[in-house]
Amino acid sequence: MINASLSELSAALAAKTISAVELATLFLDRIDRLNPGLNAFIALDREQTLAQARAADASGKVGAGDTPLAGIPLAHKDIFCTKGWRTSCGSRMLENFVSPYDAHVVEKLAAAGMVTLGKLNMDEFAMGSSNETSYFGPVKNPWDTSRVPGGSSGGSAAAIAARLAPAATGTDTGGSIRQPAALCGLTGLKPTYGAVSRYGMIAFASSLDQAGPMAKSAEDCALLLNAMAGFDERDSTSLERPAEDYARDLEKPLQGLRIGLPGEFFGEGMDADVRAAVDAALDQYRKLGATTVEVSLPNSGLSVPAYYVIAPAEASSNLSRFDGVRYGYRAPEYGDLNDMYSKSRAQGFGAEVKRRILIGTYVLSHGYYDAYYLKAQKIRRLIAADFQKAFESCDVIMGPTSPSVAFAFGAKSADPVQMYLSDIYTISTNLAGLPGMSLPCGFGNGGMPVGLQIIGNWFGEAKMLNVAHQYQQVTDWHTRMPQLAGAAQ
Amino acid sequence: MNWEVVIGIETHVQLRTQSKIFSGSSIAFGAEPNVQANAVDIALPGVLPVLNREAVVCAIKFGLAVGATIAPRSVFARKNYFYPDLPKGYQISQFEVPVVAGGGLNIRVGEQEKFVHLTRAHLEEDAGKSLHEDFHGRSGIDLNRAGTPLLEIVTEPDMRSSAEAVAYARALHALVQWIGICDGNMQEGSFRCDANVSVRRAGEPLGTRREIKNLNSFRFMQQAIDYEVQWQINEISEGRAIRQATVLFDPDSGETRAMRSKEDAHDYRYFPDPDLLPLEIGADWIAEVKAGMPELPQAMQARLQTEYGLSAYDAAILTASRAMADYFVAAVAAAGAANAKAVANWVINDVRRSMVDGLRDEGGEPVASAVRGDAPGRDVIRVPAEALALLILRIAEGVISNASGKKVFVEMWSTSDSEVDAIIKRMDLTQVSDASALEAVIDGILAANQKSVEEFRAGKEKAFNALVGQAMKATKGKANPQQVNDLLKKKLGA
Numbered sequence: 001m002i003n004a005s006l007s008e009l010s011a012a013l014a015a016k017t018i019s020a021v022e023l024a025t026l027f028l029d030r031i032d033r034l035n036p037g038l039n040a041f042i043a044l045d046r047e048q049t050l051a052q053a054r055a056a057d058a059s060g061k062v063g064a065g066d067t068p069l070a071g072i073p074l075a076h077k078d079i080f081c082t083k084g085w086r087t088s089c090g091s092r093m094l095e096n097f098v099s100p101y102d103a104h105v106v107e108k109l110a111a112a113g114m115v116t117l118g119k120l121n122m123d124e125f126a127m128g129s130s131n132e133t134s135y136f137g138p139v140k141n142p143w144d145t146s147r148v149p150g151g152s153s154g155g156s157a158a159a160i161a162a163r164l165a166p167a168a169t170g171t172d173t174g175g176s177i178r179q180p181a182a183l184c185g186l187t188g189l190k191p192t193y194g195a196v197s198r199y200g201m202i203a204f205a206s207s208l209d210q211a212g213p214m215a216k217s218a219e220d221c222a223l224l225l226n227a228m229a230g231f232d233e234r235d236s237t238s239l240e241r242p243a244e245d246y247a248r249d250l251e252k253p254l255q256g257l258r259i260g261l262p263g264e265f266f267g268e269g270m271d272a273d274v275r276a277a278v279d280a281a282l283d284q285y286r287k288l289g290a291t292t293v294e295v296s297l298p299n300s301g302l303s304v305p306a307y308y309v310i311a312p313a314e315a316s317s318n319l320s321r322f323d324g325v326r327y328g329y330r331a332p333e334y335g336d337l338n339d340m341y342s343k344s345r346a347q348g349f350g351a352e353v354k355r356r357i358l359i360g361t362y363v364l365s366h367g368y369y370d371a372y373y374l375k376a377q378k379i380r381r382l383i384a385a386d387f388q389k390a391f392e393s394c395d396v397i398m399g400p401t402s403p404s405v406a407f408a409f410g411a412k413s414a415d416p417v418q419m420y421l422s423d424i425y426t427i428s429t430n431l432a433g434l435p436g437m438s439l440p441c442g443f444g445n446g447g448m449p450v451g452l453q454i455i456g457n458w459f460g461e462a463k464m465l466n467v468a469h470q471y472q473q474v475t476d477w478h479t480r481m482p483q484l485a486g487a488a489q
Numbered sequence: 490m491n492w493e494v495v496i497g498i499e500t501h502v503q504l505r506t507q508s509k510i511f512s513g514s515s516i517a518f519g520a521e522p523n524v525q526a527n528a529v530d531i532a533l534p535g536v537l538p539v540l541n542r543e544a545v546v547c548a549i550k551f552g553l554a555v556g557a558t559i560a561p562r563s564v565f566a567r568k569n570y571f572y573p574d575l576p577k578g579y580q581i582s583q584f585e586v587p588v589v590a591g592g593g594l595n596i597r598v599g600e601q602e603k604f605v606h607l608t609r610a611h612l613e614e615d616a617g618k619s620l621h622e623d624f625h626g627r628s629g630i631d632l633n634r635a636g637t638p639l640l641e642i643v644t645e646p647d648m649r650s651s652a653e654a655v656a657y658a659r660a661l662h663a664l665v666q667w668i669g670i671c672d673g674n675m676q677e678g679s680f681r682c683d684a685n686v687s688v689r690r691a692g693e694p695l696g697t698r699r700e701i702k703n704l705n706s707f708r709f710m711q712q713a714i715d716y717e718v719q720w721q722i723n724e725i726s727e728g729r730a731i732r733q734a735t736v737l738f739d740p741d742s743g744e745t746r747a748m749r750s751k752e753d754a755h756d757y758r759y760f761p762d763p764d765l766l767p768l769e770i771g772a773d774w775i776a777e778v779k780a781g782m783p784e785l786p787q788a789m790q791a792r793l794q795t796e797y798g799l800s801a802y803d804a805a806i807l808t809a810s811r812a813m814a815d816y817f818v819a820a821v822a823a824a825g826a827a828n829a830k831a832v833a834n835w836v837i838n839d840v841r842r843s844m845v846d847g848l849r850d851e852g853g854e855p856v857a858s859a860v861r862g863d864a865p866g867r868d869v870i871r872v873p874a875e876a877l878a879l880l881i882l883r884i885a886e887g888v889i890s891n892a893s894g895k896k897v898f899v900e901m902w903s904t905s906d907s908e909v910d911a912i913i914k915r916m917d918l919t920q921v922s923d924a925s926a927l928e929a930v931i932d933g934i935l936a937a938n939q940k941s942v943e944e945f946r947a948g949k950e951k952a953f954n955a956l957v958g959q960a961m962k963a964t965k966g967k968a969n970p971q972q973v974n975d976l977l978k979k980k981l982g983a
Contacts, residue, residue: 080535081533081534081535087534089534094534097534099533099534099535100528100533101528101533103535198535198537199535199536199537200535200536201535202534202535203534203535203764205763206763207763233539234537234539235537235539236537236538236539236540236764236765236766237763237764237766313760316569316758317567317569317578317579317758317760319578320569320571320577320578320579321532321534321576321577321578322534323571323573323578325573325576325630326531326532326576326630327533337573341571361758364569364758364759364760365756365758366758369758369760373760
């Protein structure tokens with residue numbers, strides 16, 4: 001049951017082989033046993049979870065055609081506001097914050113009948129690529145607990161990899177769904193900007209943030225995205241488009257598919273083990289009838305610097321509301337108002353968050369705005385134009401998700417720039433507002449999973465999911481689980 | 490030494506929408522603190538702004554009313570600073586590309602007309618309020634006002650005196666109410682002006698300006714500018730340079746004093762708000778708003794002159810406010826166009842004066858019991874237009890005299906009773922036009938006032954007036970004065 005797909009769980013619930021309460025209990029028990037060694041969950045409430053499961057069992061939604069996910073448990077990244085659960089965003093600043101409202105995504109998944117297992121650890125305010133910046137301590141990679149799970153959705157990735165949850169929500173500002181999915185051997189999807197409402201998702205960089213599903217397979221992600229996506233009038237950047245079935249093209253054969261391979265993604269910087277796994281995956285695609293074409297993204301080298309201007313700029317403003325006045329952390333002792341602000345923020349935020357607030361404040365300052373922020377926005381448009389040019393000759397773009405497999409704790413935390421380069425292949429997608437995925441394509445050094453990245457054109461989710469699903473029909477990387485998950489069965 | 494005063498004005502006009510500019514909370518004034526602040530207004534984590542289209546309609550109306558350009562695409566920006574009553578740590582405003590640019594207003598000071606150019610008008614949200622009293626060394630925060638829609642209207646430095654500044658502010662105040670985008674309530678902060686004031690010797694470049702903040706009455710504006718101008722002239726005359734600063738006017742002392750100087754000005758780190766799309770206003774939308782706009786004051790002024798033969802002066806007074814103009818139009822509709830001039834006279838001399846200076850009786854003396862001009866409710870016209878029209882008709886029909894009409898008006902204004910005919914009856918004011926009855930009265934008066942009769946015959950015109958007065962007194966003002974005149978002349982053989 002712990003390795004079952006969402007469709008299989010749905011069928012079992014419909015057949016009453018298992019109830020929602022039994023399924024939730026199964027995962028809650030696993031969490032009790034395994035989470036202390038992984039630190040993936042940072043908020044649990046067994047009673048609330050079971051109450052939701054009982055409600056699902058009683059609702060009539062289980063087994064109904066339009067609610068295939070009813071009764072299936074999942075967990076939320078702690079960046080999503082959840083009514084009645086603590087929502088910390090991985091920060092001391094919100095250590096005691098209980099949201100009075102649910103995020104749009106949380107609402108939608110609850111309406112689909114899904115049961116909340118708990119809240120998942122993450123890098124503080126989603127700023128990090130290793131989950132080492134969380135105030136609640138790092139998450140361990142279930143494949144090797146001396147290594148990072150990736151970030152910022154590291155709790156989501158570790159929970160699914162250890163089979164503590166069949167699925168989870170994540171958010172992706174510069175790779176925060178795809179990179180941890182890659183490092184933990186999962187399938188994760190970052191939708192087109194605007195496809196999923198940001199309402200109730202604590203903002204890091206508003207023009208880049210996007211929520212998406214994390215699960216074991218492309219098929220699972222398609223079902224989750226069906227429940228998560230859709231127009232929301234409370235988010236002005238939400239796209240008003242007709243609802244679509246993201247699973248509609250899963251079974252399409254890949255004959256004639258054109259895969260674009262950007263030279264910039266296959267140059268220096270990628271580890272040999274990652275390259276070998278990605279190359280093998282591309283061979284597999286050729287066997288499935290796809291052709292590969294060389295494409296170029298000439299400005300992709302500028303994506304990391306442009307991102308580290310735009311994202312901190314927006315973050316410096318987005319995080320201003322955490323001032324100790326109305327909610328959140330307030331320093332116990334302070335002098336005047338300014339002292340209250342500076343002490344509360346100095347004590348409430350961690351080092352990486354403070355670094356980015358400082359960078360963002362600097363680049364928006366009078367006299368620097370044109371040279372940094374405006375310039376970065378121009379680069380952003382160039383990067384988006386590069387992709388559109390590339391999509392003239394291909395249907396999807398492929399490459400590695402991350403330049404290396406999961407690294408050891410502490411390996412990059414002393415050098416922010418090294419850490420930032422972990423997202424070198426994922427960031428340009430966010431800058432261009434494009435959808436991107438990562439799916440497992442083998443193992444590299446230390447037996448650690450390697451992720452293959454698929455980038456689609458705007459609204460190309462169904463195409464990407466089709467491409468990923470067809471690969472997963474002929475490979476079994478996505479069904480592999482770490483030893484500790486199996487051992488605990 | 491000849492000094493020239495240079496003034497530019499920024500006005501924060503609170504828009505009359507149902508809800509806040511980026512959330513669904515009510516903007517009604519006077520609620521208990523923080524009950525009109527929802528998750529968006531208090532900036533909980535994860536909330537997002539959604540633009541209120543009604544606020545944009547207000548901006549379009551204003552742009553059309555002042556002949557400005559309405560930007561097809563404008564941008565909301567974040568103005569970043571920390572303050573406890575600013576929940577997000579930034580204010581959403583417009584910076585580089587405002588929704589309205591250019592245009593202007595005609596103002597009049599005495600006989601002088603002047604066109605004041607507008608630089609821009611932009612949409613933004615208001616902050617909450619910090620309350621420093623009643624909290625014993627702490628401050629209270631009321632976020633009811635946070636997110637209230639404002640249109641900030643900025644002029645060019647076109648005004649050259651406090652009188653011009655006040656004339657501009659009054660004209661703008663009347664206009665925003667006329668087009669229905671603001672309730673104009675200055676006590677409640679719906680219309681707040683900042684005046685940028687500098688002085689220079691004739692022919693010199695612009696002097697350094699100081700900004701007087703938050704002027705919420707026209708009287709304070711005049712006083713504050715006058716004080717500030719004199720202060721600046723004194724400073725310069727004594728060899729001190731003016732430093733750019735923000736100042737506050739203290740109505741108690743009548744002085745302005747510096748709040749902060751330019752050196753501690755914030756760097757607001759403006760940048761486009763990534764939570765909001767650029768505001769796009771197409772020609773269709775503008776046309777739709779235009780179709781729903783009322784006739785503007787200047788157009789109406791011209792129409793009143795041609796349609797009813799009113800003087801330019803009268804037409805200007807009647808169109809000085811929307812309430813006055815609406816009242817006039819309703820009264821004319823009820824009294825008939827033939828009585829338009831009489832209606833204009835009554836509205837200007839009686840209705841308007843009662844509102845501005847307080848009610849006066851028929852002899853021009855203040856009515857003690859009536860609502861005074863400076864009292865709350867002064868904007869309320871206490872005689873319905875239809876009742877005024879009926880009163881004017883009764884005078885025209887000869888049912889009552891003009892003097893009795895004034896009495897009826899005073900009665901209606903002070904009691905809010907608007908039953909004209911019933912009041913005439915109750916006060917026994919029906920004009921006596923029965924010739925035989927009047928003749929008897931006049932015979933009696935002539936008999937009792939032989940002295941006046943003789944004086945008149947001796948050539949004293951004044952004596953005649955005394956006799957008319959006696960007749961009117963004897964009939965308690967109900968006699969038709971013309972008829973009294975005629976009868977007296979007949980009897981005296983004049």
